[in-house]
Amino acid sequence: MTPIRVADLGVEPVTLAEMRAVLRLGSDETAEDAFVLALIASARAAVEAASRRLLRRARFRTILLGWPGDGLIPLPLSPLVAVERVGLIESNGDVTAVAAPVGLGPDPWDAPCLTIGRDRPSLDGRTILVEVIAGCGGDGPPVPEPLAQAVRLTVADGFENRGDGPEAGPPRALPPAAAGLCAACRRMRL
Numbered sequence: 001m002t003p004i005r006v007a008d009l010g011v012e013p014v015t016l017a018e019m020r021a022v023l024r025l026g027s028d029e030t031a032e033d034a035f036v037l038a039l040i041a042s043a044r045a046a047v048e049a050a051s052r053r054l055l056r057r058a059r060f061r062t063i064l065l066g067w068p069g070d071g072l073i074p075l076p077l078s079p080l081v082a083v084e085r086v087g088l089i090e091s092n093g094d095v096t097a098v099a100a101p102v103g104l105g106p107d108p109w110d111a112p113c114l115t116i117g118r119d120r121p122s123l124d125g126r127t128i129l130v131e132v133i134a135g136c137g138g139d140g141p142p143v144p145e146p147l148a149q150a151v152r153l154t155v156a157d158g159f160e161n162r163g164d165g166p167e168a169g170p171p172r173a174l175p176p177a178a179a180g181l182c183a184a185c186r187r188m189r190l
Contacts, residue, residue, distance in 0.1 A: 001062055001063065001064060001073075002062075003060040003061065003062045003075060003076065003077055003132075003134075004060060004061045004062070005058050005059075005060055006058075006059045006060060006061050006131065007058060007059045008056060008057075008058045009056075009057040009058055009059060009133065009135075009138065010056045010057030010058070010135060010136075010137040010138050011056070011137065012040050012041065012044055012056060013044060013055045013056065013136065013137065013143040013147070013148050013151055014040055014043075014044075014148060014151045014152055014155065016033060016036060016037055016040070018152075019036050019039075019040060019152065019155055020033075020036065022152055022155075022156060023036065023155075023156060023159055032159075035159075035162075036155065036159065039154075039155045039158045039159060040151065040155055042158070043150075043151045043152075043154035043155045043158065044056060044151055046154055046173045046174055047147055047150045047151050047154060047174070047178065047182055049173070050150075050173070050174055050178075050179060050182035050183075050186070051147055051150075051182040051183075051185045051186050051187065052076070052078060052186055052187040053078050053079070053136070053144075053147060053185060053186075053187055054077060054078065054079070054134050054135035054136065055135065055136050055137075055143050055147060055148075055151070056135050056136070056137060057081065057133060057134070057135035057136065057137050057138045057139075057140055058133070058134060058135050059084055059131055059132070059133055060075075060077055060131065060132050060133075060134055061129065061130070061131050062075070062129075062130045062131075062132070063089070063127055063128065063129060063130075064127065064128040064130065065127055065128075066123065066128070067116060067120045067123070067128070068116060071115055071116045071117070071118075072105065072113050072114070072115060072116070073113055073114040073115075073116065073130070074111075074112070074113045075112050075113060075114065075132070075134075076112070077112055077132065077134035077135075078108070078109060078110070078112045078134070078187050079108050079109045079112065079134065079135070079136065079140055079141055080104050080105070080108035080112040080113075080114075080132060080133075080134050081108070081132075081133040081134055081135065081138075081139055081140040082104070082132065082133045082139065083102050083103065083104065083114065083130070083131075083132055083133075084131040084132055084133055085097060085129075085130075085131045086098055086099075086100045086102045086128070086129070086130050086131075087128075087129040088121065088123065088126040088127070088128060088129070089126055089127045089128070089129050090126055091125065091126070095129055096126075098121050100116065100117070100119070100120055100121060101116065101117025101118075101119055101120075102114055102115070102116055102117075102130060103115050103117075109141065110187060112134070114130065114132070144185055146181040146182075146184055146185050147181065147182065147185055149178075149181055150174070150177075150178040150179075150181040150182050151178075153175055153177050153178040153181070154174055154175060154178045157175040157178070
């Protein structure tokens with residue numbers, strides 16, 4: 001049961017204008033804008049991986065083969081924001097919407113999970129489709145400032161060290177200062 005990203009719904013946690021100010025690029029220096037936008041997206045992805053938190057809202061789809069016995073579905077998506085839809089997938093691929101009592105667990109930030117009520121429809125050979133909204137921004141919680149700063153530091157590092165210097169070793173995903181900020185906000189798991 002691996003959640004699949006279906007659609008990105010939010011905006012990047014750091015804007016192009018904000019990064020242009022951090023990098024001290026003049027208003028007439030727009031040749032680097034596409035590069036800075038690519039750095040913002042890759043820095044966000046690196047910070048998300050290091051912190052195990054989603055910094056941009058997105059819709060995710062999960063397929064279940066059966067209802068969980070304990071009524072809990074743990075998800076590796078933090079923070080969970082909403083349950084978008086629940087349906088049963090027929091053998092021909094059609095999805096039938098159901099009003100199954102699916103809700104967010106008690107702590108969508110540190111222990112993201114879905115709760116399933118007892119009024120579950122029988123599956124009769126069908127599988128369960130659950131779509132959720134997860135991530136910071138929009139209706140969700142704001143991006144934590146340490147993680148936004150980690151994105152800024154990672155973009156600045158990528159902008160300054162774009163491969164035109166002497167090779168000093170393997171490429172790194174995050175500069176040390178950004179890695180430290182991510183570690184402080186990292187969602188732990190067993």
